[in-house]
Amino acid sequence: MYTRIAEFQSTSKVNCDMIIAFFQNVMIPRNIKNGQLSCEVFRVSETTGFVISCFKNKSDATKIMKIMASELNEVKGNTKIKLIEGERVFKIER
Numbered sequence: 001m002y003t004r005i006a007e008f009q010s011t012s013k014v015n016c017d018m019i020i021a022f023f024q025n026v027m028i029p030r031n032i033k034n035g036q037l038s039c040e041v042f043r044v045s046e047t048t049g050f051v052i053s054c055f056k057n058k059s060d061a062t063k064i065m066k067i068m069a070s071e072l073n074e075v076k077g078n079t080k081i082k083l084i085e086g087e088r089v090f091k092i093e094r
Helices: 013-033 058-076
Strands: 002-009 038-043 048-055 080-087
Touching (some): 002 058, 013 048, 013 058, 048 058
Antiparallel strands (some): 038 048
């Protein structure tokens, strides 16, 4: 399992709402159709949040990033996005 976490920070609530709507209605559904396993979006404040995306492996994550990279750069506007990613070591659930 490979995971990518994207932290985003917008300059306004409206801009943050717009990028979340883009994630929900355009980017994430397309990514799921192209092999992404799951995605969760969390809002931390009116202008910040993070996205957790899971993939089978790093090559699938790279493939998805290539699909969305240019569009994401266009859409993000005044939103800063920081990515961290890596292999999942373990998961504990109840």
